[in-house]
Amino acid sequence: MELKEVLRFADEKVFSTTGKHLDDLQEAILKEAVQGRKYAAKVAKDRGCSEGYVRVAAAELWKILSEVLGEEVSKVNVRAILERAKFYNFSPTIDSENVTVNNHVNFCQEKTRSPASPAKSEQTPDKPQIDLGDAPEIFTFFDRTPELSTLENWITVDRTRLIALLGISGIGKTTLSLRLIDEIKTQFDCVIYRSLRFSPTLDATLTNLLQIFSQTSEIPQNTDTKIFQILDYLRNYRCLIVLDDVQMLFSIGHLAGNYKSECEDYRLFFKLIAEVCHQSCLILNSWEKPREIARLEKDDRPVRSIVLSRLEVAAAKEILREQKLADEKTWSTLIDIYQGNPLWLELTATLIRELFGGRVAEFLQCEMPILDESLQFQLSQPFGRLTVAELAVMVHLANQHEPVAVSQCFNKIPYSPSEIVNAVRSLGNRFLLDAIEREKITLLSLNPVVKQYVKTQFS
Template identity: 45%
Template sequence: MNLKEALKIADRIVFEKTGQHLDDLQAAVLRGTLEHETYKHIAKNFDCSESSVRKVGSELWQILSEELGEDVSKSNFRSAVERFQLSLFSKNFALQQDCVQISCCVNSYGEGRHPPDISNSHNEETSNTKPTKNSHQDLSEMPELGNFFDRTLELQTLTTWILQQNCRLITLTGISGIGKTSLAVQLVQQIKHEFEYAVWYTLDEFPTIDKFQSNLIQLFSQSEKPDSSPTNQKRLPLIKYLQKHRCLIVLDDIHNLFCSGELAGKYKPQYEEYRSLFKQIEKLSHQSCFLLIGWEPPKEVPQLTSENTPIRTLQLTGLDTAAAGEILRDKGLAEIDNCEALIHRYQGNPLWLKSVATLIQELGIGATELLIDDTILLPEDLKDVLHEQYDRTSELEKQVMSLLATENQPVNVAKLLQNGQISSSDLLNALQSLSRRCLIEKEASLYTLSPVLKQYIKTRRSHLTNIDSE
């Protein structure tokens, strides 16, 4: 379903409920939702307050929920409308087929002869037809793959964990722009046919645990008994469906469940019950897999896991030189000297490389000259991305990153404690949290920041100093 079709269906539903078509702001909210934009971004594009957008969104989800008979939210709007469209199509198709069969029977048997009872034969045929494996998918929120750069080893690892080792809970983490979602999309495309259900949810404006489980259970129950009324079906607990069916459930942007300004993985109060769900997914026996994607994992998911447990964590790092070189070739920078140095400086991060390569290309800067004096370019779009992730950290983590930004070489805990500003306990907790957020690098017992993050923190510190002096 394209954007125009979805808006047309939504307009029809709203008109039937209110007697009025979508106004400009309502259309903007739905359009932004379909394009995976945040309320803040929608408000900026429409030149209004974020609170106004949220209010309009809330009213729309209420109307759509009442009319569609299910809980509709920003996270499942597209899939809800697609289910509505599919139900209309199915009803129309069934009606057309019945008309065709009746017409054929009347023409074949002629006047005075009775055609066979096609309703019974149709039911028998239906009952003898087993659903094909993986006939149920809700991947409407899964992004398009686009250009995919080589991640053969990571794909093999995830495929082995899911299909061979039957892991129940996997987290895929990494700093912003590293390619987590692209890798997951490629993975789902390759293995989705191994599952009866494949579902993708993006946790932008995510519902409570009750709504989340209700959405999943509704998908299961409707596909199991498509001809029965949802209100008359006996719904089982979510874990029962995961035990009964082989399901792959992907949750993208899992970090939106967690608090900003706290150590990594602390749930927001309204999402605290997700902790129990993830524990249940890990501990209870079933044949399904949850794949969690985000900047940081839940606290209950360790970075280092044993092969004897059904839980795994893959922390994604940058592309290798060959794969990252494809990005530079796309930007017309493949022939520059010291191409490997540029890739290393930006750690093979696809988003970082695209950002700096675009700046170099658009301004006609000599990339080779930039590499002479270890210049770190920070285009505005890259600073925005870094700020979003940096702003989530606690004050304690910001202190530790400031200390690391002043060091030219990797340092150990003893060196970081020499400043006397942070206790050993707080320091260790901060280092663990920063490591889980993928914001620091660790080799043996030494810690450091990437050159890009060092430059960002120095630039930020200089900006704040200038503001204070004014």
């Protein structure tokens, strides 16, 4: 919900109960507090009064809002309570065309229906229930400070309900999400990590989640009922759920982000997570951008996406140091060639150790980039999913020495301009090509590793 909307709603509620609108000072305090900011010093400075005065006014405001909204309001929970109250006040704006679940449109009615037997009822916020399933153990973690703080902010301050953590395979999505869990787990009642690498049906995933949420109660048979039970948990408990390898839900040989027919109902589930009011967060890790994410982001839902790019040079050097490589002076070149991709660097470092005794300078004498066999295997996975038009675009780009405009691909590839444009967009959603703006023109190119892969495999 937009800040303006939250403020307007608070004012309307206060006015309808007390007959008085919020005054300027109360509005200023509320504005800062709902954005999760420390308000006392700023509001005092802006209004030329003392911080003490602002604090007293704030205490009075929380009291009024608590009375008006019927629950204890403080600076910490004011946004969540206002959003929830607004949601329960009005019908949700769910796209009815897509909601067929149980003919059950107004989820707010569900508020009073508590989960059957909450596994979490006796737990305190310091002791969240954590189930990381088969998540890999993280031994080392470097950098990613800005990404961690962005994610933390979205989750804890903005109360974002659905986040897509995106980027090419090996860039560090799994590692980052596990690190994030480690940093913020105490703020949740329940933390779950699951990989969808074997493309489970939505029903199987929901059953799995319900088994964690309610260990003792019976799991309903029906998928619709499972969805509603999950939403109940997400509403009544603060849960953080990471679903990894979401790309495995998408079909091979179609443009990026198209669900396999047997996984199509995930689309509705993710949409509900974004649109229905609850206090939890679902993170989707994927090397293909789910299509609905862009639409939901545009609609101003509590939905965000972040694309992971290369590791910082200093962090990438730490990876090479761990691998005990020599010739530190040449490491920056190596990092640049392998795009600061931690997995590509790890695989290449192993090759350098095994064949060149760890001497990076000697390895760099070879014609670059050398693609280790396991690196080729890594790249074969996204490439195995491309449409023929996408592959044709990649082959065309791999043969260019300079970045080219999209229109320069027309007539060079045996596909219509529409097919080429769609293919380019889809490749962007797979993070396989680089697009830069130069003099108001979008120019496309491939990074050296991907270029080399295309040349060796498809030319």
